Amino acid sequence: MHVCFVSRRFFPAISGMSIYAINLLRQLVAGGHDVTMVSQYYGDPVRALVYGGGPPPPVPGVQVIGLEAVGEQDGGDFERDIDAIVATIVREHAVRAFDVLHAQYGYPTGWAAMIAAARLGLPCVVSIQGGDGHWVGSCCETHRLAMVRVLDHAGALLIGGASFAGEVHDRLGTARDRFTIVPGAVDTGHFTPAIDQGDARDGPVRLFYHGRVDRRKGVLDFLHALPRVTGDWRATISGIGPDVEPARALAATLGLDDRVAFTGYADYDAVPALYRAHDVFVSPTYAEGFSNTILEAMASGLAVLSCHAVGVVDCLRDGDNGLLTEPGDVPAQAAALSRLIAEPDLRRRLATTALAECRRVYSWDAVGRQIMVIYADLHGRPQPAFDTVLPLAPCRFRLEPHLL
Numbered sequence: 001m002h003v004c005f006v007s008r009r010f011f012p013a014i015s016g017m018s019i020y021a022i023n024l025l026r027q028l029v030a031g032g033h034d035v036t037m038v039s040q041y042y043g044d045p046v047r048a049l050v051y052g053g054g055p056p057p058p059v060p061g062v063q064v065i066g067l068e069a070v071g072e073q074d075g076g077d078f079e080r081d082i083d084a085i086v087a088t089i090v091r092e093h094a095v096r097a098f099d100v101l102h103a104q105y106g107y108p109t110g111w112a113a114m115i116a117a118a119r120l121g122l123p124c125v126v127s128i129q130g131g132d133g134h135w136v137g138s139c140c141e142t143h144r145l146a147m148v149r150v151l152d153h154a155g156a157l158l159i160g161g162a163s164f165a166g167e168v169h170d171r172l173g174t175a176r177d178r179f180t181i182v183p184g185a186v187d188t189g190h191f192t193p194a195i196d197q198g199d200a201r202d203g204p205v206r207l208f209y210h211g212r213v214d215r216r217k218g219v220l221d222f223l224h225a226l227p228r229v230t231g232d233w234r235a236t237i238s239g240i241g242p243d244v245e246p247a248r249a250l251a252a253t254l255g256l257d258d259r260v261a262f263t264g265y266a267d268y269d270a271v272p273a274l275y276r277a278h279d280v281f282v283s284p285t286y287a288e289g290f291s292n293t294i295l296e297a298m299a300s301g302l303a304v305l306s307c308h309a310v311g312v313v314d315c316l317r318d319g320d321n322g323l324l325t326e327p328g329d330v331p332a333q334a335a336a337l338s339r340l341i342a343e344p345d346l347r348r349r350l351a352t353t354a355l356a357e358c359r360r361v362y363s364w365d366a367v368g369r370q371i372m373v374i375y376a377d378l379h380g381r382p383q384p385a386f387d388t389v390l391p392l393a394p395c396r397f398r399l400e401p402h403l404l
Contacts, residue, residue: 001033001375002096004089006103006113008040008069011054016211016292017129019268021104022059023187027368029061033375036063036098038088040081040109042402043068051402052240052265065092076398078108085112086119093120100125100375101383106132106150107143107404114154117383124383125374126154127182130289130311133159133168136404140395143404148172153386155378158182158371160290161314167287180374183314184290185367186299188359193301193351194276204232205341208278208302210271211293213241218284218307221330223250225284226260228334231341235260235282238274242402275300279347280340285309286327294322295362298354303347305336315362321354 005028007021021037028035042053055066067088071080085108089101093116102125103113110126117124128151137144151157151174158180159165165179213219219237226235237247237260244262251260266274275281281297281304288294288311295315297304304322306312316322323340325332340347397404 001099001379003028003033003035003375004092004098004101004113005035005037006039006085006089006101006109007037007056008105008109009052010039010041010056010066011048011052017104018056020184020292022057023185023364024368024371025059025062027364028372029059031368031372033372034096035061036065036092036096038065038067038085038092040067040069040072040085042073043070044073047073047402050240050242050244072401076395076401078398078401078404079392082108082112082115085109086116089113089116090119093122098122100378102371102375103127105129107136107146110150110154111146114150114383114386115388117155118385118388121382123155123378123381125156125158125371125378126150127158128164128168128179128289130164130287131404133164133171133289134287134310137172139397139404141393142390142395143397144172145390148174149386151178153384155381155383156180156374158374160184160288161311163310163313164289167310182367182370182374183362184292184295185362185364186292186295186358187364188299188362191272191275191296191299193355204234205280205347206278207233207235207280207282207337208238208275208297209236209282210238210266210274210296211241211283213237213239213244213247215243215246216286217241218286218327219243219247220250221284221328221333222282223247223254223256223260224330225334225337226256227254228331228338229341230338233259233337233341236263236274236278237261238263238266238271240265271296272300275302278302280305280337282337283307283312284325284327284333285312288312290314295358298358298362301351301355303340303350304354305333305340316354320350321357322350 071077
């Protein structure tokens with residue numbers, strides 16, 4: 001089967017979804033599929049410095065086509081980029097026909113893939129990601145209608161967990177039975193535990209935040225909690241994002257400069273060593289589609305502190321394979337971190353349980369097989385017709401397109 005996978009937000013510094021895309025492509029190739037990826041990326045060096053950017057990297061066995069998101073960078077003109085995605089898919093189909101289109105994100109890539117699929121008579125799969133459910137459609141009528149039509153008309157809708165499906169149902173009215181639950185996955189050969197775990201290591205307990213440095217991920221809450229954390233600890237904040245500078249300023253204001261290190265962008269191949277150099281992973285996020293960084297931390301043998309949040313509660317259970325507080329509850333986060341620092345046996349138990357579950361449930365072999373079965377079920381069933389005309393309404397994301 002010739003699969004066209006349509007993605008966005010490369011290079012991987014911008015989103016765990018970029019890493020997800022690469023791993024899925026590898027699984028499809030291993031499964032005998034012919035694969036083409038069409039992916040957006042930021043080319044503006046100033047934006048890329050803060051939000052990540054750069055063309056998608058080569059993937060062995062995959063034809064990779066990068067499309068710079070020139071419209072998104074130029075005043076949030078998503079419509080121009082959608083036209084470019086559609087034209088690229090149609091052009092490549094004429095050279096070597098596709099059997100199925102699979103888009104990552106409902107908008108703009110899912111919308112573009114559905115338009116192309118309807119034009120070409122192909123089936124279309126759309127993976128709904130975090131922003132799709134949390135805020136796309138709450139911004140303007142243009143994007144609300146686009147999301148509703150994607151949710152109503154895509155041949156198959158994949159979503160990371162039941163909690164996220166519930167949020168999308170509650171906010172946009174999508175019937176729950178429209179969704180197929182396909183959880184996140186992690187390369188458990190790439191992410192492995194350190195040999196010397198937990199209390200076998202001398203010195204302070206090392207706390208680790210890795211990912212997009214964005215207040216919506218709770219990074220500022222983490223910093224606010226740290227002055228209240230008791231015991232001997234040090235913290236690392238790894239990654240880039242829109243709130244790097246506010247986070248640095250807050251750390252200085254709170255007098256944390258000598259205990260908190262900001263390490264910036266980390267290449268994917270260097271990330272496993274970063275996890276292994278720490279003891280506790282901290283992800284005080286407000287909402288996820290499905291958290292790839294939490295899975296990476298679980299696979300790396302770290303105890304995890306996160307929140308009772310959409311996309312988190314599908315993989316973490318408080319007191320069993322992690323500790324959970326309410327999003328934004330800084331005192332509770334400080335108390336939970338203090339407990340993890342004071343109780344090495346708790347850290348070890350949580351980490352051991354999480355590691356075993358990660359290896360059993362969230363392997364790429366299992367998730368890849370599930371997605372390939374969906375492709376086979378849809379084969380030969382073309383995308384139903386739908387209204388492709390959208391009203392052009394003012395939208396706050398046109399001023400801050402990276403937030404969409």
